[in-house]
């Protein structure tokens with residue numbers, strides 16, 4: 001069993017109406033039917049679940065879902081996981097398009113859901129707006145990034161793409177440089193940011209104009225990260241979650257080469273997975289560092 005795709009993020013929202021408007025009208029996602037329990041569910045450009053919002057007094061991460069590839073049944077996957085000492089169970093019909101999932105927990109206790117495919121859902125409503133291509137990655141604050149990296153490697157088949165020293169790791173489950181990042185933090189746990197892929201640099205520009213027209217300020221960016229080389233902007237959703245919009249993320253089209261597809265803005269030729277020193281270049285090769293508000 002191996003993860004092949006980041007599927008969805010679950011977020012608890014203490015301002016569900018405002019959050020619904022943000023993901024539907026501002027980000028321009030597709031509102032999906034089903035799911036119940038007063039939650040609202042969104043696809044990115046299509047009708048597969050990408051974002052699930054649930055009302056809760058405490059906002060923050062509630063789940064991350066992944067597509068897996070396996071020749072076994074989910075019951076056999078559960079048995080294998082238990083055999084490896086990972087607590088696992090089956091859940092049914094709790095989110096749109098996911099009739100059967102395997103629930104496990106990461107080393108910090110965050111719920112993770114594994115499924116072989118998500119059924120396409122009825123799109124109830126679409127709105128104009130930014131309209132991302134897809135959910136790109138989820139970044140978490142964790143107690144111990146090396147422990148998280150080992151769990152995601154050993155249990156879920158991820159590979160590491162870059163480390164910032166030994167405290168921040170970027171991990172891939174397909175050609176994309178990262179679908180998950182883990183940053184060690186002494187105090188913070190849960191969501192660091194959620195990131196959506198846009199088409200290209202001109203789409204980022206239009207997104208910045210859309211956010212500006214709605215008086216939603218950018219927290220940081222545009223810039224180009226060193227690790228992953230994605231062009232980025234960050235803003236906050238109504239619950240205060242940091243949302244990244246990005247394009248140009250590195251890809252490793254051929255795992256056997258062990259290097260990312262070459263680009264003129266790379267530092268190394270070939271650009272291989274490596275441990276980066278803490279530096280301006282690692283954070284933003286265009287030279288502007290994150291303001292204090294990004295870390296609040």
Ligand SMILES: [Fe+2]
Nearest residue numbers: 137139195244
């Ligand atoms: Fe990111």
